[in-house]
Each structure stands twice: as structure tokens, then as C-alpha cells.
Amino acid sequence: MALATENPTNLSPETGTGVIGVHGVTKRFPGVIAVNNVSLAFHPGEVHVLLGENGAGKSTLVGILSGLQEPDEGYLTLNGEKTRLASPSASLDAGISTVFQHSMLVPTLTVLENLTLGAPWYERPPRARIAARMEELKREFALSLPLDAITGELSLGQQQQIEIARALLRDSKVLILDEATSMLTPQGAQELGQRMQQLVKSGLAVIFITHKLAEAYRYGNRISVLKQGALAGELGPEELKSMNEEQAVEEIVRLMFGREAGATSTEHRASSAREETVLKVENLSTQGDADVIGLQDISLSLRAGEILGVAGIDGNGQKQLAEALAGQRPLASGRVELDAEDITRASVAQRRLKGLRYLTDDRLEEGSVAAFPISENTVLKDIGQPPFWINGIERPSLIARHARDLITKFSVRTPGETTPIGRLSGGNIQKVLLGRELSGEARVVVFNKPTYGLDLQNIDTSRQRIADIAGRGMGVVLISTDLDELMALSDRIAVMEGGRIRGVVENDGTGEALRLRIGRMMAGEEENRQATE
């Protein structure tokens, strides 16, 4: 692990500047200080982990290093010399390549075209040269890509490999990987970890951004912890080597959250499941197409007071399942029952009236209308219903009062109910949407990634709310890509892959073993095959 000492030819870490230095950098956005006086040095031969929760300033730092944003205060150095990265191309010229959290490939172009993107327009794509280089990369780093495939048709893992390959083709000195494991299976993440170690051995500096503690320890040579935009602490290679995983995680948790390990709400919730079945899904299938995965033969049942977790790598049909349940997506076949009543043909509005609620993961694009005030957003799913509308005429004062109640009850932080919802933070939008879904008589609530992108405090309260909802006897379908969350809250966990349910496991709290089982299913192995082994 101590790669820094295995590469004596590199700039010595002790010089304090490294290949890139960040010196007292501050970046402000309207209403927030995203990065606050941060100084860091990145060294060749090291996987330098930037660890922090959502909103800790990691992405802004990535933006600054990749030339998308410029610091308001402070400066960057390149090999000890002060430098300015005013644009992405300046950053690339400085030898910094970034693999962004969200794919920065053009889906309609071929792999080869994406690899050469940014080259002068009048040149011909150097196909032969790139093919030769790709052969080298295949040998060195086990990167193997079909050059003429359409990028959008490849898996997310392969797409990420394209971006890494692109960085290597540019002979980058620094490779930034922003939340690179969020789209990968546990096994895929492990492969990436190994690849990062191979890369730093060849002399690169790798900056690995994550919010997952275990990954930070496993793949990193140096860990810097960011908290609310500021550097909360750093664990150097020597320190890390001297710790075992448990000690390291404990120390990181202390740095990140300022409290002792174990306090992260990972303890298993006591079940509140009752006998009666509230939601039953039989052999549900939907039509897929080039952009959208189809569901195949999904069968589920949910009891009152139960939380059914749905695990899986993003994009394996979880969203389509939620939409099919909510009535937003037409079924090709199958049957859905709510409280033993057939609702297969019921519309979104009818299902909502019967008590089936769906909290979308896409808060801004689907859950809310950004330009509309909070007040209107709280009633968007009840347009035309009394008491807010009488004979189709809006009653603004009632809607405003309803919105103010919701704002108080769910402690939404906002100047008022007339503020356009798009101006709120993700956590506060989430609260408004949750309040909207829970108004009236809910029987089953489908949550799609309810804590994604929230800060720690909001994650905790959201999870508590979900547990409360189940405690009050409602059935909960909890879709999440965060296994810890599912294992903390669920009674059972269904694992989706490729539009199918690969298996449903009882959440018996068996920790690592269960995690591994789920991981295998996420990779597409059937649970029953697993059982016969």
C-alpha cells in the first residue's frame, strides 16, 4: 500500500506542493460557501481520497481542479508553480483528467469518437494510433473497449472505462475519479480499486472522491476529510498503514461527523410488520426500449407496516418499477393489488386517492415544478380537488395556509411559501415532496432513493420518518442504491438486476455475509443458484 515510498523518483510528498497544490481555496455560491479555505497537495504515486458527505464541497473542488469553476480566493499550483485553470482545456493541458460522477460522454457517438472528442475539427480521427494504444492499455490495466460500439449502448461500467481510457490516452499526470463507484457493483468497485493501484504504480496521481468510508480505507493511500466545505483532517500514508480498518473508519467518522463510530444509524430497525398484505404485484412486465429498461415478470408482496427494500445498481429497473406501481408507466402484463383491490387499470390519480403514494427520486425534474412557488407545488397532485379548488376556481389563501402548515410540520427552511421551489436546497425540496405524499390517507408509500443527495442530518431525519411511516402501519417500498440504508431499515430486501428481481432476502442483520449475497445478486447471479451452492 505504501506506494509513495516505492516510487522514490516522484516528487517527495514532503515538499508540500505535490504535482497539484490547492492553496487556501475558497469558492462561494449564492447563499453557501461551498469550499472554505482548503489547502491540499496531491502527490504522484498516491491514491488520494477526498472523503465527505454530500454537500461537503467535494464536487466543487473537482470543478475547480477540472477547470469548470475558478476559486474566489486562493490559488492552485502545478509542480510548485502558481497556475490558473480557467477552462476545462486548461486543466487538460495541465495534465489533469477527470472522470465525472455523471457520465461526460456523448451517448450517440461511438467509443472511438468519444475517445478523440475535443480534437481539432479538421483532423481525421487517428483510429490506428488509438487502436494500438488501446492494446497497450488492455495489457497494462485490463481496459478493453469495443471502439466502434455506440457509447450509449454500453453498460455504465464500460462507459466509465472509456473515460478512464481517455484520461490515459491523454498521458495525464493526474486522474480525478468523482464518486466513481456509485454506478458499480461491489465487485466492480473492487476492480476499480485494483486498477487505481496499478495506475499510481505507473506514476500517476489519482484523486478519488467518495462518501463511502470503507472504500476510502480500502483503496486510498491518503485520506482528506472534507466537512461543510472545510478540510476537517487528513490521514497520511504512514498513519493509515498503522491502523486496521476498524480503527481507520473510527477515526474518519470522528473527523467527518465529529462523533464516535457506531453512531451512524446503521443499527437494524425493529420490524413493525403486520399480517395483512397491503400491496401485491404479480408477474408485472413493462415494455423496454433503447433508453429504458423493461421490467420482466416482477412479483412482490408487501405487508402493512413492513419496509420492503429494493436494492440494485442504478438503472436496473428500480425507477420503472416505482413508476409502474404509481401508475405512471403502462404495463405489458401483470396485476397490481392494493388492499386486495385490483388497481391494475387505475390511473395515477385514482391510485393516489386509494392511498398509493410515490416519492420520486427526481425531485427537480419530476417531483416539482421549479419555477412554481412552494404553495402550488404542495398541491400539484391534487389539482382541481376540494378544498383547494371549488368548481375549478383556485382558492389561493387555502393553498397558502396548507403550504405554511406543511412548511412548519416538516421544518422546511424557506423564506416563505411563495418562494419558487427551485430555489430551495435538495433536502428542503425533499421535505416538501414528502409532506405532499403523506397528506391524506396513505396506505403504501413508494420511496425512490429518498436520501440521495441530502446532508447527514436530513438523511437521519428522513430515515426516521420512513421508519415512523411503517410504524404507523403503512407499507413502504424503499428503493435505494445505498445498501447500508436498506440494511438499516428494511424487513426484507429485493434485489433487482436487468429489470428482474434476482431474489428477495430476509434482512436478518447478518452484516457482511448478507452484503455479499446481495452484491452477487446485484451482479446478476440468481439467488436460488446461490442457495444450491
Place this chain on the structure above:
Amino acid sequence: MVDDVNPSSVDPEANAADSAGVVTERSAFQRVLTVTVGPIVAAFLLSAIILMLVGVNPLTYYGYILERSLFSGLGLEQTATRMAPLLFLVASLIIAFRAGIWNLGTDGQFLLGAVISAATAPLLVGVLPGWAVLVVGFALAALVGAVWSIIPALLKAYQGVNEIITTLMMSFLGVLLASTLVKLVFRDPTTTVPQTRTLPVADRLPRLFETSISSGLIWGLIAVVLVHLMMTRTSFGLRLRMVGANPAAATHAGLSVPLLTLATFGLSAGFAGLAGASEILGVAGNVRANWNPAYGLMVIPLVFLARFHGIGAIVLVFFYSALMIGSESAARRLGVPQDFTLVLVASLLICLGLGEYIDQHKRKKER
């Protein structure tokens, strides 16, 4: 398709300020002043420079227009009369734009509405009571206008085909079809110039009081105000606005986006048809072949300048009508073609866009 370019997403801030209610209304009002008055002055200056380049004294020209259209009784009456069809078009476009639909085909819908009302109304005189003749004329015009939008509406709602192109194409088709109908089907056999039968002056929309102003003005004003209230104060209007602002959210909330899209087209095109009827049944009395005032495309900038706000649009329509009346007269008296109004409107649009850009940047800095 080009879902990104939908009119109601053009200025979400303005929309937001619009619906945000009392708290922000004052500051929004001040902002509108600063981003409206400045650009208007700039646009008039820019146009003045162009006038000077062709050797016309801009002061004389502007002065003449003011005097002719606003400071003379007859001019004012003409201005008010001209407003009627423009107001119906404003109503048409407010519905479409607030619902996120680019109905660029109002010219065709307008002309077909005009032709059908000119073709039927004179035949009904004497058969039906006077008011019924007018009602039938208006109703048919609305119907025909709406029918002319069916293909773009269906294509947009169920195939996602960009309505900018389809409505434009249907507009060209509609203009030519209207002309063909006048020449071949509805031609008045008693005249040598191809035109429809003429509705006698006595049977047209009554005039207001002792003036020559057509009461179409009143109906146009009512249409705009009703549409404005519908879009801002009713559940139906909110549904349309939601589809316009965020179709994904509308689907999520259980709204039928295709059906609401069809409704938007139908209503918008229907009002465009009414605009045509108001011009025929109120003022012209008949349609001559190849007549095409092309009000539709002209009103689009006005509705944008008013930021889809009904009252604001009424004010702008008033000034624009004055400009039209004045420049038509100036074309005869000062020899400046009335096409100059196009230059003025275009510079307004561009200056206004620039004003908005400057405003947004200022506010970004403030935050």
C-alpha cells in the same frame, strides 16, 4: 425532440415572479420597469438611427405617428378598432405559450377563420336574427381555426413531433388554402375581383357609442382577461401551465399530457380563428383573395414582451395598433413604407432580450 425549448421555460424567473404573489410583486414590478423601459428607449433610438440612414427625420416620423394615431380622434378610433383581432391573437398565444406550446401557425388559423365567417355570415343575413349571424360566424371561425391545428396537435401529443415546424407548415398551407377558397368556392359572383360576399355594414358587429370603434374591441379585451384569469386562477389553467413548465412532473402528478396538449392547441387555434372573424365581422365585411395581414407572427413578440401577462399584452397591443395605424398613414404621407414597424418590433425584441440578459447578470452578482 426540442422539449428544452418550450416557451414557458424561456424566463422561469418571470413566470415565478408572476405566480409568486404579493410578497415579491413589488420588486418584480420594479424589475419589469427597469428591464422594459430601458430596452424600449434603446429600440426607438436604434430604429431612429435606421430612419436617419434612409434620410428620414426620426422626430418628424415618430411625431407624425403619435399625432396621427393617438392625438387625433379618428386615429384613436382606428387604433382601437385595429386592436380587436390583435387581442384575440394575444389570447390565443397566451394559452399556447403558458402551456409550453409554440403555436407559430396563427396566421393560417386566422385567415381560415376569417374566410369561413365571411363565407357564411352574408348568407345567413335575413335567415337568422342579426346577433345569431354573428354568433354563428364567430363559432364557425373558432371551430375551423381549431380544426386547422389538429394535425400538429396530434403529432405533438402522440409522436412528439416539434410543433414549431408543423404549425408553420400548416400556416403556409392555411394561407394558401384560404386564398384558394376565396377564388374557387366562396367567390362572390357579382364582383370581378375575387373576393367573398360582403356582410352589410348594418349586420356587422355594432359600433361603440357614437364612434367608429368596432365592439370587437370589447370582445377582444374580454377574451384576453378571461384567458389570463383562466391560466392563473383555475385548476385547468394550472394543469396547462404545469404541462408547459415540466411535462415529466405533470405525468408524475397524474395529468394526461397528450390530452392537455390537444386542449392547448384547440383553444389557442380557436382564438386565432376568432381573431379572423372579429376582423371580418367587425371591420372588413369580406375577404379578398390573397389578403393576409400576417398579424400572427407580429403578435408573438408582443406577447413575449408582456411576459405572457394579459394586462401587459393589452397595453402593448394598444401601442402597437397605434404604431400600425400611424405608419400606414405615414407610408402615404411621408413615403416611409409601413414595413418599418417590423424593424421597430425586431429592435424592441432584441433590446428586450439584452435587457433581460443584463438584468440576470446583475442579479447573479448580487447573490
Place this chain on the structure above:
Amino acid sequence: MGGLLTEAFLSSLFTGAIVAAVPMLLAGLGEQMSEKAGVLNIGIEGMMLMGAYMGFLVAFKTDSLWLGFLGGILGGVLVAIVMAVLCVRLGLNQIVIGIGLTLGVEGLTALLHHFQFSRTYPRLPAPERLNIPGLTDLPVVGPSLFGRHPIVYLALMAVVVLALLYRRTNLGMTLRAAGERPAALDVAGGNVLGVRIFAVLFTGAMAGLGGAYLANIGAGLFIPFMTGGAGFIGIVLAMLARGRPLWVLIGSLIFGAALSMTTALQVAGSNIPTDVIQMLPFAAVMLVLVLFGRRAKLPSALGASYERGAR
């Protein structure tokens, strides 16, 4: 109708088809590049009209058709510069500004033409022709295919050149990246705004040339509002051609044929109103859109302005 199929009729039909197709071809090729790069260039009608005006004016004053074409290109580019600055650089709404520019140019050219020529519409002398002995003398197709002004062949060559550029160089993929996912091009070191501005200016040049052709070759004179929707048809051609220059050519020829039916039928002495025949191309577009509308896939970032790091 049997008398229609005379040599005079067919000859004027072929001739007319090509004469009418070239402006739409040029506009369509230009618009295609803008659309690839993510700019819906509604202002193309204005660019064409300015090209027609400037093209005619220069040709009239200098007695040189070639200088006229240069003037047309310049006119189109001038309007395109305004479009590029407002819509690409400043990110203003492409449709509103596009409509505004078209209206403005309509007014401006009518105004200028009025003050220069009053109500007279002076004509240019008949254009020189490229006569290829033997071929030009072929019946029916001869004069239409081989007796045209060289600019016609240049327009046809543009189809081939653009197709090759799109296929063989990075140009095509750079444009597509700017239209599909501008952020991806930006972080890969490309210049999104640069690419888009280039595309809009190219559209202006092509549309301007098309307009100059319309005035100098097609009509031989300038009339206010003379483009009459040719630019809009260019937009449709670009939409339906799905990025391929050859399809723009095929489309424009179909349109050209429909338009030239008007004159051909008049030559044949038909009494169908010209309005009916003029409806043909628009009806054809609608028919194509009804049949294939779903397949007219447009770049996903079309019409959306790009701002780096916008969150």
C-alpha cells in the same frame, strides 16, 4: 391533362425544379450544421432575405454576379453574427430571437429597397450559363441539367464536400457533441460556444448565398419578402435529413419539383389557381412529418443554450 406532357412542359418542369431547389438546398445544408450543433436557427429566413437583398444590390451595382454572391454571403453572415452573439454567446432564446431577426430583416430590406429603388424593380441581365456542347442540347433534361449557372454545380458540390467532412474528419462528431451533450465536449477540451458560433455563421453564409441565388438567378430582381418561407423549408429539410447532406439534396429536389409545377402548369395553360400548386410542397412536408415525424430525431440539446458549470 394529356397535353401536359409536352416537351415544353417537361423542360420547364425540370429547369424549374433545379432553379427552385438550389436555394432550399443551400439553406437546408446550412441549417443542418446549426441543428447538429444544437442551435435551432429560426432566423435563417431573415439570413436568406438579407442575402437576397445584399446579393442583388452588389450584383446590380457591380454588374458581377459573382460579387453578388459574395455580397449575399456577407449579408447572411451579418444577420448570423447577431444571432450568434445573442443566442449562443448570451444564451437568449433561440426561437424568439430567430423570429425577431426574420421580422426585422423583412422590414429593413423592404425599407432600404424602397428608398433605393422606390417602386421600380430593376432587373439583372440574364445570367451566364455553363454550356457543355452536346449535353446541353439533349432534349428535355439537357437545358435543365447542363445549362445552368456554375453556382448550381457549386451547390451540388457542397453536398459532397460536407458529407465527406462530416464523415472523414472530427467535424461531424464535434458538432454532434455540441448538440447532444455540450458539457461533454466542454470537459473534453472542446470549445462548445466556438463550435456553435461557427455553425451559425456557416448557416448564415449558406442561407445568404441561397438568398442571393434566389434574387440573382431565380428571379433576376429583388422583391421585398421574396423568400416566402424558403428558409423555413430549409429548417424542415434539415430536420428530416437526420444529419445527412445527401438527404437534404433529395428533399430539396422534391420541393423544387413541386414548386416548379406552378410555372410548368402555367406554361401548359392550365387554369388551376397557383395557390393550389404552391400548397404542394407544404402539404408534402406535412405528409412526410405525419408518416415519419417520429423518426425526425433531433439533437437532445437543440434549442438550449450552454453555460459552463450551470447547476
